[in-house]
Amino acid sequence: MGSTPPSKPLVIDIGRSVGDAEGNALDGTADFRGKVEEIRTTANPTLTEDHIAFLGRYGRKRKTEVGELLFRAGDTSYEFVVILEGEVEILDDFAGEARSLGILEAGRFVGEMTMLTGQAIYVSAVVRQGGEVLAIPPAQLKEVVTEEPALCDMFLKAFLARRSYAMRFGAGLRIVGSRHSSDASRLREFAARNRLPLAWIELGEDQKAEILLERFGTTPSDTPVVVWQGRDVLKNPTNSELARAVGLEVDAPRDRTYDLVVVGTGPAGLGASVYGASEGLSTLALESVALGGQAGTSSRIENYLGFPAGLSGFELASRALVQADKFGARTTVPQEAVGLKRVGGLYRIGLSEGGEVAARSVIVATGARYRRLDVPNLGRFESVSVHYAATQAEAQRCEGDEVAVVGGGNSAGQAAVFLAGRTRRVYLLIRGDDLGKSMSRYLANRVMEAENIELLANTQLRELLGEDRLEGIEVEENRLDARRTLEARALFVFIGAEANTGWLRGTVELDESGFVLTGGALQRSVLERDVWQQSSREPYHLETSLPGVFAAGDVRGGSIKRCASAVGEGSMAVRLAHQYLPNADLQDAPGGDRGSPVNRRR
Incomplete structure (x- = not known):
């Protein structure tokens, strides 16, 4: 391996303990210690004899020896390993120094989410006690995930938990x-x-x-x-x-015409990708930043159907990605759409990395981004102290500080609750007097119950204070016409939304705010254009001013702007694409593929 663990290895449990080698909690808190059992059951489940017997159909048994390297950090192809006998240690192997992330024993399995997504693994695995393992190649593991729902759920939960704790402790x-x-x-x-x-x-x-x-x-x-x-x-x-x-798929194959290209992978885009691929459409999803969109940054979504305990935005996105991959969808990130044009009945989408991809139908699901505050010197602090998402990365930068959140919607509420667990105090600034008017009641109650969240109603931000980084903010209480300085070291902004449609201007009809117009919201004059006169029909409910181009989720004018409704619109758009494709005038397909949509199931 070229490295050996330090004499007193740091042990971040995936197996035996949480803490250092003597069992001391890494952050010294009782809360962290209280999560030991949760880690053991979620990140490190034990396979039953029936599980192992089922998995045996997909792999091969082999003996292992002490010191054998099962995989190394950076590998993009490696086997899923069930430990039948012996022990395997997981290491954060960096520049000749190894840090132990845990020891797995018989009945446990060695693997991570990268096995399902094709990314490079960020840890190494070495045999510490020889024995026997069942080794399953990646392709066969995907078959298991497809055919056995119980194991699929177990593996996903374990993979997600392992990723979360690896992030917390700085592996990779x-x-x-x-x-x-x-x-x-x-x-x-x-x-x-x-x-x-x-x-x-x-x-x-x-x-x-x-x-x-x-x-x-x-x-x-x-x-x-x-x-x-x-x-x-x-x-x-x-x-x-x-x-x-790190092995993310950035470049999409461009020598073919896709039945469906989905632009954006928020809830609407992921929903469209899953349903499009499951219905047999050759599907490509383009994402400019990260899977999940803004919803992917949510620490907890508690009102999503079927998840009474709630789930994080990342978990929702990860599960959807596995589903989409299972059905054959391709996903690229970061790959931004920069233009759209109609050529001979097909659509060509320009890409930020150069070139273009061809599609028979398109679903625009680029969502919306939060508006910028109209305050002096905002640009000086953006990306350093002013943020438009509240993830673990931002929270680590302001841990123990006072921070401010601006906004009264669900995203602002989720950010405030998340940050309250990691900072000294959170100031939540809203322009109105009732938090419940724009925030789900369960979330508003959570905000009001938090001891270190101070709600400042009828309040607006007036000034940012500091030089290289934010040192404080000045706010004004509207009713009292009084100003106050808060020692906030970071500012999180969740106010209103602007549609991500700059790349579509001049191509499809937008409303005055930049959101995509669809169906009955389109002006009658649109139907007088040649492209619609030739089709002899009116636009479908989610169809834009271009036949075969649909919009779903937050980017669409008149949408509800909620996670569940966005997923629903994504699936509905796929159904409408199915109605469009059989009668579309399709020409000029690259690679000689000039026929009607292929591999479609009804």
Whole structure:
């Protein structure tokens, strides 16, 4: 392996304990200790004899020896391993130093979400006690996930829990940089949004920063620097370069025509991808930032049908991605659509990474982004102290500080509750006097019950204070016409929404706010255009001013702007695409594929 664990290994439980080798909780809190049993049951389930017998049909048994490397960090193809006899240790193997993440015993399995998504694994696994294992190749593991729902659910829950704890304890990537750097913040946000495990090393404060930079022949001027697998160094990479390094699929095959291209992978886009692929349409999904869209940043969605205990946005997105992959959909990230044109009955979508993809039908699900505050000097603090998402990455940067959240909707409420568990105090600023007017009642109650959330009603932000980073904010209570300074070190903004439709202007009809018009909301003059005169029909309910181009979710004018309704619109748009495709005038398909939609099931 080229490395050995330190004499007193740090043990972050996937198996025996949570804490260091002596069993001390890593963050010293009773709350963390109280999660030990939850970790053991969720991240580390025990397979029954029936489970193992079933899995035996998909793999092969073989003996193992002490010191045998099952897989190394950075591998993109490796086997799912069921331990029949012996022990396997999971290591954060970085630059010749190994940190133990736990020891798995007989009856447990070795694997992570990357086995289902095709990304590179971020840990290594080595045999610590010889014995016997059942090794299952990735393709066969996907068959298991498809054919056995109980095991699929067990594996997904374990994989998600393992990823969450690896992120919490900084396995995987190392990013060296300054918290005041906008590029460093960009990389941290991209990694966090895509749930890439990483350790942040602060330049000038953490002595490991200088050691790492010297070891890899870099200097502070090169930062932010990303170190992957303990040997590959990326100097201020773009998001695409980082994505390629860790095995995310960035580039879509362009030598074919897809039955359906879905632009955006929020709830609407993921719903469309799953239903489109399951209905037999060759489906490609394009995502500019991270799977799940804004919903993917939600720490807890508690009113989603079928999940009484709630689920995180990442869990929802991850489950949908596995479903979409199971049915054959392709997903690329980060890959932004920058243009749309109709050519001979087909659609060509321009891509931010260059080139274009061809589609017989398109579903626009690019959602909306939060508006920027109209306050002086906002740009100076964005990406450093002003944020438009509240994930673990942002929370780590302001842990123990006072922070402010601006907004009165569900996203603002979820952010406030999430941040309350990681910061000293959260100020929630709303312009109105009743939180319940724009926020779900269960969430408003959660906000009001939190001891360290202070609700400031009828309040507006007037000024940001500080030089390189935010040192405080000045707010005004509207009714009293009085100003107050708050010592907030970070600001989270969730106000209103602007449609992500800049790439569609001049192509499809938009309303005055930039949201896509569909169906009955389109002007009658649209139907007088040649493209509609030739079709001899009116637009379907979710169809735009271009036949075969549909809109679903928050990007659509008149949509409800809720997660569940967005998923429903995504699936409805697929059904309407099915109605459109058989009678579409399809020509000029690349690669000689000029026929009607292929591989479709009804």
